[in-house]
Ligand SMILES: Nc1nc2c(ncn2[C@@H]2O[C@H](COP(=O)(O)OP(=O)(O)OP(=O)(O)O)[C@@H](O)[C@H]2O)c(=O)[nH]1
């Protein structure tokens with residue numbers, strides 16, 4: 001995992017604390033509810049009114065993952081082509097997690113998912129980057145057609161190793177909305193731990209005469225690039 005560390009400084013200018021930041025992009029067709037989902041996750045409220053996102057909106061939330069503070073930076077991207085084309089390069093730079101969203105009441109938004117996945121591939125985001133598939137507006141589900149769509153979505157998520165969520169940004173009791181982002185942050189943390197362990201093993205097998213804790217610290221710094 002390659003995420004960044006953020007520092008705050010004390011009165012004498014020395015860094016006092018580093019906090020990991022991970023960038024999660026939220027993508028999908030226009031109107032599927034990306035802004036509402038991210039807004040609700042960060043503020044707890046369903047926005048009374050939204051307008052089409054132009055470029056990108058940033059939202060942040062500090063999570064406590066197994067005792068470690070991780071700042072999740074959400075990139076709420078624009079679904080409309082005309083509002084996103086100048087920003088696409090920025091969306092995909094240094095991404096740590098991806099959330100694909102579609103609207104269960106709009107089958108076209110499901111059919112367009114391969115196009116969004118392709119765009120990720122074209123920008124070199126490999127399968128190693130944790131991702132989630134969100135079927136939003138579940139509160140609108142009434143028909144059998146929707147349950148077929150949900151089954152297909154579940155299958156798509158399984159095939160691509162994505163976590164799958166049925167959500168309503170409008171919110172219902174027990175809605176798993178928070179789990180989307182918390183689970184991604186947990187996966188990122190595990191991934192980072194594993195990559196450090198892999199490096200340790202590699203170094204040992206190559207008989208480098210370097211104490212393990214030195215490698216961990218150095219590599220950890222590289223993986224979570226520090227901006228202090
Ligand atoms: N019923 C219902 N409506 C929702 C839900 N989520 C979003 N909406 C509505 O869907 C519309 C579009 O929501 P947005 O969050 O702005 O959609 P978006 O994906 O950010 O759209 P772009 O910024 O254009 O890409 C708004 O009218 C929301 O109120 C939901 O879970 N249930």
Ligand SMILES: [Mg+2]
Pocket residue numbers: 034035036051052053076077078079
């Ligand atoms: Mg939006």
